[in-house]
Amino acid sequence: MESVKLVSRNWGKPDSHTLRVYRANGGxxxxxxxxxxxxxxxxxxxxxxxxxxxGGAGFNTGMxxxxxxxxxxxxxxxxxxxxxxxxxxxKDRYVLSEDPHMMIEGCLVGAYALGxxxxxxxCRGEFVHQMERLQAAIDECRxxxxxxxxxxxxxxxxxxxxxxxxxxxxxxxxxxxLLESLEGRKGWPRLRPPFPANAxxxxxxTAVNNVxxxxxxxxxxxxxxxxxxxxxCPKNGGTRLFSVSGHVRNPGxxxxxxxxxxxxxxxxxxxxxxxxxxxxxxxxxSSCAVMTADDVDVATDYDTLRAKGSMAGSGGMIxxxxxxxxxxxxxxxxxxxxxxxxxxxxxxxxxxxWMNRVLARVAAGEGVESDVDLVYQIAKQGELxxxxxxxxxxxxxxxxxxxxxxxxxxxxxxxxxxxxA
Amino acid sequence: MTESPERSCAASPFSPxxxxxxxxxxxxxxxxxxxxxxxxxxxxxxxxAQKLRGWLSPQTLAYVAGVVGVPPTRVQEVxxxxxxxxxxxxxxHHVAVCGNLSCWLAGADKxxxxxxxxxxxxxxEPTADxxxxxxxxxxxxxxxxxxxxxxxxxxxxxxxxxxxxxILDKLASEPAAAQPA
Numbered sequence: 001m002e003s004v005k006l007v008s009r010n011w012g013k014p015d016s017h018t019l020r021v022y023r024a025n026g027g028x029x030x031x032x033x034x035x036x037x038x039x040x041x042x043x044x045x046x047x048x049x050x051x052x053x054x055g056g057a058g059f060n061t062g063m064x065x066x067x068x069x070x071x072x073x074x075x076x077x078x079x080x081x082x083x084x085x086x087x088x089x090x091k092d093r094y095v096l097s098e099d100p101h102m103m104i105e106g107c108l109v110g111a112y113a114l115g116x117x118x119x120x121x122x123c124r125g126e127f128v129h130q131m132e133r134l135q136a137a138i139d140e141c142r143x144x145x146x147x148x149x150x151x152x153x154x155x156x157x158x159x160x161x162x163x164x165x166x167x168x169x170x171x172x173x174x175x176x177x178l179l180e181s182l183e184g185r186k187g188w189p190r191l192r193p194p195f196p197a198n199a200x201x202x203x204x205x206t207a208v209n210n211v212x213x214x215x216x217x218x219x220x221x222x223x224x225x226x227x228x229x230x231x232x233c234p235k236n237g238g239t240r241l242f243s244v245s246g247h248v249r250n251p252g253x254x255x256x257x258x259x260x261x262x263x264x265x266x267x268x269x270x271x272x273x274x275x276x277x278x279x280x281x282x283x284x285x286s287s288c289a290v291m292t293a294d295d296v297d298v299a300t301d302y303d304t305l306r307a308k309g310s311m312a313g314s315g316g317m318i319x320x321x322x323x324x325x326x327x328x329x330x331x332x333x334x335x336x337x338x339x340x341x342x343x344x345x346x347x348x349x350x351x352x353x354w355m356n357r358v359l360a361r362v363a364a365g366e367g368v369e370s371d372v373d374l375v376y377q378i379a380k381q382g383e384l385x386x387x388x389x390x391x392x393x394x395x396x397x398x399x400x401x402x403x404x405x406x407x408x409x410x411x412x413x414x415x416x417x418x419x420x421a
Numbered sequence: 422m423t424e425s426p427e428r429s430c431a432a433s434p435f436s437p438x439x440x441x442x443x444x445x446x447x448x449x450x451x452x453x454x455x456x457x458x459x460x461x462x463x464x465x466x467x468x469x470a471q472k473l474r475g476w477l478s479p480q481t482l483a484y485v486a487g488v489v490g491v492p493p494t495r496v497q498e499v500x501x502x503x504x505x506x507x508x509x510x511x512x513x514h515h516v517a518v519c520g521n522l523s524c525w526l527a528g529a530d531k532x533x534x535x536x537x538x539x540x541x542x543x544x545x546e547p548t549a550d551x552x553x554x555x556x557x558x559x560x561x562x563x564x565x566x567x568x569x570x571x572x573x574x575x576x577x578x579x580x581x582x583x584x585x586x587x588i589l590d591k592l593a594s595e596p597a598a599a600q601p602a
Contacts, residue, residue, distance in 0.1 A: 087521040090562040125468065125505045126561055128574040162453040167464050167503030170559060184463035184491065186502035202458055245523035245564035252565045286522055316564065318523055332525050336559055342502075 004231060004239050006219045007212060008255045011098040017133050019140040022101035028146065030218035034109045035154055037221075042113040043069055046217070048225035050237030052258075054091075055081055055173070055210030056285060056314045058302035061217075064207055067197035068114050071205035076116045078107055079182065079201055082123035082130070082211045083166050083173040086285035087336060089316030091241035091253050092211035096123065096130035099215070100137035104161065106217030108151065111159040114207060118160050121211075122178055125167040135163050170340035174388045175208040177342065188344045189388035212241055233259030236301035240315050244269045247276060247321040259301040262291070265317060276321040280405070284313020286333045287393030289400035290326070310400070326405035327412050330397060331359040337394035347382035348391035354378055355398060365415045372409045376402050431483030439473045447488060463489045463499055467506055476507040504558070512547040512554035514592050517571040520557045523564035528581075532568050533557060535582045539589070552593055 010016040010025055022028070034042055047062025068076055080103070084092040095103055107119045123131050138161050141147040151157045164182055166172050172181045176190035179201050200206025216238055220228045229237035236258040242265050245251045249270030256268060262281050272278050278293040283300060289310035291298065298304060302312045320329065338356035343349045355375050361367045362375075379395035386392070402409060435443055446469040450462040466489055470481050477485075477500055486493040500506045507515070518524075518533045536555050540548050544556040563569030566578035570585065577588055 084562045085560055087560040088523060088564050089560075090564050090566075093562050124562070125464075125503075126558075126571055126576075129576070164453070164461075165465055165468055167468065168505035168558075169503050181464065182461060183458070184460040184489070184499065185495070186498050202455070243565060245567060246526055251523075251567075282522075318526075318564070320526070324526070329522060329525075332520070332522050336521055340559060 004257055005255050006231075006239050007095065007099075007102065007215045007241055008253065010102070011094060016098050017100055017137065019101060019137065019144060019146075022099065026222075027101055027218075028105055028152075030221040031105050031108050031112075031146075032152065034112055034221050035152060035157070039069065039113045039115065042109065042221070045225040046113075046220060049220040049228045050232065050235055051213065051216050051220055051228070052236060052302055053210055054212035054216070054240055054315065056086065056287075056311070058312060061209060061213055064197055064209070065110065065114060067195070068205045068207045071198060073203075073205055074115075075118065075204060076114050077201045077204055077206040078110050078114065078116045078119040079175075079179065079196075079206055079208045080107060080119065080121040080211055080214055081173065081175065081178055081208055082121055082127065083178060084127075084211070084314075085124055085170045085173050086287065086314050086316055087333070088243065088245060088282060088285045088318040089314040090243045090245070091315065093127060093130055094253055095211050095215050095241075096127065097133045100134045101141075102215045102218060103211055104137060104141060104146075106214035107161065108146070108159060109217050109221055110207060110209070110214065112157060116207070117158055118162070120162050120164050120182060120201070122164045122166060122172070122182055124172075125165045127165075131163050131165060138163070169342070170336075171342040171388070171390060174390065177388065178208065179206070186342070188342055189390075191387055231257050233257070233299065233301050235303060242268075242300075243314070243316045244319065245317070246319040247273045247323075248319050249273055259299045259304070261297050261299050262317075263296045265300065266296070266319060269319075272319065272321055276323065278319065279322045279324060280320040280326060280329075282316075282318040282320070282397075283310050285316040286318070286336065287311070287389075287396060288313045289396045290404060292404055310396075325411065326401050326408040327359070328363050328408075330401040331356070331363040333397050334359050334394060337390065341390060345386040345388075345391070347385045348394075351378050351382040351391060352394050355394070362409065362412050365412055367413050368417065369410065369413050372402060372406070372413065431480060431487055433484055434470075434474060434478060434481045443469055443473060460489060460491050460495075463491060463496065464503070467496075467500060471506060475513070476510045507545070509545060510547060511545060513552050513597060514554075514573055516553060516555040516589070517558035517561075518555065519559070519561045519563065519567070519569045519571075521560040521564075524560075524568040527567035529568040532570070532580060532582060532585060536585065539586070553589065 015021045043065045051061045052058040149158045169187045171177045172187040177187035181187040196206045196208050231238050239255050242254050254268040281291045305312045334356045338352040341348045341352045358371050379398035382391050383395045454461045482496045486496040520529050547554045561569050563578050569578045
């Protein structure tokens with residue numbers, strides 16, 4: 001499949017992170033175009049483009065902006081989610097380090113459309129290099145009339161942008177936990193409603209958008225909603241950055257149209273590593289239900305994967321070959337959620353730890369068959385009973401790995417049962 | 422935020438040189454938030470303090486509470502919640518090994534096992550010479566270049582046991598200049 005480069009088109013060019021190179025490649029032209037439109041027209045274009053949040057939830061970006069634009073309270077805020085931490089996902093780090101201006105331009109279009117005077121970019125604390133690159137780009141913008149007062153000479157178009165670090169907590173990728181963290185508290189998700197669009201940062205209307213999502217915005221404006229939407233498939237506009245890891249020949253970030261099939265994505269990575277065959281695919285970060293080799297021709301857009309009982313998520317695809325025992329893989333995944341549960345809701349705090357302990361037993365070859373059913377039941381009983389989706393993000397892999405690869409679990413259990421006998 | 426260090430009830434943990442760096446960072450951060458929302462600076466200020474002192478002592482936490490203008494309990498709550506904050510002295514270089522699925526597929530467990538054997542310490546515990554500490558860390562967003570390790574503020578990716586050894590050897594041979602006591 002022909003790769004269509006929008007967000008990653010400047011990566012690899014010398015000094016791609018600088019204003020000079022970004023401008024030489026047409027940068028900040030979309031902002032100029034946007035300033036010739038009304039804010040309402042921009043929000044409308046965004047909705048029509050079918051750009052959907054690239055962080056994982058896949059909500060229509062223009063719809064989200066519509067909710068914020070309807071609010072009366074001021075100031076409104078834009079918060080960019082750069083807390084990339086979903087296992088398997090590694091694209092936003094490159095947007096930030098290789099072409100931060102593209103994301104900044106998207107934020108400026110958003111700030112104009114929503115009348116937001118301030119943008120906070122929340123980056124995970126480990127992204128020291130990325131935050132340095134972003135801060136340098138912000139400083140360049142300030143020095144060149146692209147941030148601060150009267151941007152591009154437009155009287156009253158004033159925007160400031162700030163970089164805010166996290167400090168190591170997966171839960172802060174969840175938007176309401178991110179806002180708590182940004183306000184200087186531990187990252188405990190908030191009850192919704194109210195949603196951040198209505199009452200977000202410091203109780204003000206807030207658009208929380210993923211880093212990659214914001215980097216798509218200039219392209220929607222530049223190409224027009226219709227042309228952008230057409231690049232993808234119905235209701236899933238444009239391209240997306242697939243972060244592909246695991247057993248492919250060339251792991252890495254590949255930009256492909258929305259709706260590309262698993263096979264097309266794996267082909268873009270040179271196929272499965274030599275001498276091996278595909279066993280399982282985690283479509284968009286470790287929270288997704290696993291898919292099998294039989295699903296290789298399924299499209300990876302939000303709606304198709306949802307209908308198949310999984311999620312497109314963040315586009316962080318982990319490809320596994322026949323050498324992997326899926327019970328061991330699941331133990332690795334569940335250990336992560338047990339560590340990262342914020343502790344607010346009992347089903348998650350207790351449930352993830354409990355599943356982790358039972359799976360550790362199974363993985364160590366000390367489990368019994370009923371352990372597998374026990375883990376399955378814990379997952380089932382905790383689902384949809386918590387404030388945020390972290391527990392669900394653990395339950396989905398648990399249930400799907402057991403449903404689709406039960407033999408891998410039984411192989412480990414049998415080993416321990418024969419040892420006991 | 423700028424006027425509160427004097428009013429803080431806890432004494433500053435910083436040397437005069439460190440204090441200058443810290444105050445400059447705090448002053449810069451103050452401009453990032455509305456005047457009545459300075460509590461938002463808490464996490465960046467804790468980062469700044471840890472970078473200077475290597476860890477967050479009870480005295481540092483109490484001092485930060487005064488600087489940011491929040492109750493000490495809130496600082497405690499935040500410092501204990503986030504995994505990057507260290508509440509005990511770490512090694513001069515802290516080595517964090519990612520153990521998540523993509524890194525695990527690429528042999529991260531062998532890497533961590535080797536590291537534990539080489540250093541001979543438990544997670545977060547400094548070696549006898551104070552040079553290193555280690556721990557497992559959750560996904561570093563380096564899945565495409567697995568396995569990955571974060572040493573202090575720097576990523577090292579696509580590692581093998583040999584490459585990791587070479588990195589540690591190099592760090593061990595560097596002078597301790599400009600490192601916090």
